[in-house]
Amino acid sequence: MSVSVGVTGATGRMGRAVLELVLEREDCSLAFAVNRSTDIETVAGVEIESALEFVPLLEERNPDVVVDFTGPKSTLEYASACAEAGVAFVTGTTGFSAPQRSQLEAYGDTIPLLHAPNFARGVQTLVDIIGDAVSNLPGYDLELVETHHNGKRDAPSGTANRLLEEIESAGDFTGRTHGREGDQPREAGEIGVHALRAGSITGEHEVVLAGNHEELRLTHRAEDRGVFAAGAVDAAVWLAGAAPGRYDFSTVISS
Numbered sequence: 129m130s131v132s133v134g135v136t137g138a139t140g141r142m143g144r145a146v147l148e149l150v151l152e153r154e155d156c157s158l159a160f161a162v163n164r165s166t167d168i169e170t171v172a173g174v175e176i177e178s179a180l181e182f183v184p185l186l187e188e189r190n191p192d193v194v195v196d197f198t199g200p201k202s203t204l205e206y207a208s209a210c211a212e213a214g215v216a217f218v219t220g221t222t223g224f225s226a227p228q229r230s231q232l233e234a235y236g237d238t239i240p241l242l243h244a245p246n247f248a249r250g251v252q253t254l255v256d257i258i259g260d261a262v263s264n265l266p267g268y269d270l271e272l273v274e275t276h277h278n279g280k281r282d283a284p285s286g287t288a289n290r291l292l293e294e295i296e297s298a299g300d301f302t303g304r305t306h307g308r309e310g311d312q313p314r315e316a317g318e319i320g321v322h323a324l325r326a327g328s329i330t331g332e333h334e335v336v337l338a339g340n341h342e343e344l345r346l347t348h349r350a351e352d353r354g355v356f357a358a359g360a361v362d363a364a365v366w367l368a369g370a371a372p373g374r375y376d377f378s379t380v381i382s383s
């Protein structure tokens with residue numbers, strides 16, 4: 129059975145990658161592709177419709193699921209419209225405030241909802257194992273470095289924040305230090321967090337654990353946005369048949 133997919137942010141870096149993959153795959157088909165600005169009229173031969181048409185398009189084309197990579201405010205608007213229409217919603221958007229994240233999660237009461245800050249399977253694996261690394265190495269200094277392209281808006285990345293949640297619940301840390309400058313020696317128990325932005329780097333996350341005259345580096349490097357798009361479309365195909373609720377990407381991978 130082919131799952132019908134609506135794509136938002138369709139001319140953005142991720143939206144394009146998702147759109148192209150939906151066209152390629154045999155287990156899904158494209159219901160529509162929308163974007164806020166309509167300067168770019170087509171992507172991969174598909175007409176890009178205005179985001180203003182999103183609600184009527186949900187009614188007319190009746191997608192099984194919408195895949196969204198945009199920005200926090202627009203993601204909440206798209207999720208609200210999907211909840212109203214009873215359409216499953218997958219989003220990879222990052223940069224939500226805590227209240228925005230709660231608002232997004234609340235839509236899972238009404239529709240199948242899956243939000244993941246990173247749809248790479250390797251990152252999900254890093255999220256799954258990082259707690260064990262931290263609890264096996266108590267007292268080791270921990271630093272997290274994330275590197276992305278110069279167009280990225282939010283820092284630290286959504287992935288870094290997700291890793292930090294796991295790290296903090298597995299170890300005894302005093303707090304986060306974002307960058308360092310001047311006379312600022314490292315304090316025991318702090319987590320150093322560093323965000324690099326340069327060129328067209330797709331996305332890298334490294335957790336460094338050092339102590340006991342040794343160092344452990346756990347690094348994930350995405351070589352291509354197709355990695356994220358593949359995970360998001362896998363999640364969309366999986367979510368289309370699910371009951372309303374909040375789902376995790378780890379469930380998609382393990383099923």
Ligand SMILES: NC(=O)C1=CN([C@@H]2O[C@H](COP(=O)(O)OP(=O)(O)OC[C@H]3O[C@@H](n4cnc5c(N)ncnc54)[C@H](OP(=O)(O)O)[C@@H]3O)[C@@H](O)[C@H]2O)C=CC1
Pocket residue numbers: 136137138139140141142143163164165166179197198199201202219220221222223244245246247248282286356
């Ligand atoms: N979970 C994951 O695996 C990944 C998550 N991301 C996240 O996805 C998001 C998008 O990233 P990326 O594709 O690189 O970003 P881009 O800036 O390339 O694209 C963003 C798209 O969203 C649209 N958009 C932004 N704000 C609004 C708004 N207020 N209303 C409607 N549309 C809007 C833009 O439209 P317009 O053309 O009009 O500006 C654009 O099409 C980010 O939060 C990023 O962190 C990225 C990669 C992987």
Ligand SMILES: O=C(O)C1=N[C@H](C(=O)O)C[C@H](O)C1
Pocket residue numbers: 222245246276277280281284285286287288330331332
């Ligand atoms: O903006 C990006 O590009 C990415 N954003 C996500 C994040 O904030 O973690 C995931 C990925 O690293 C690429």
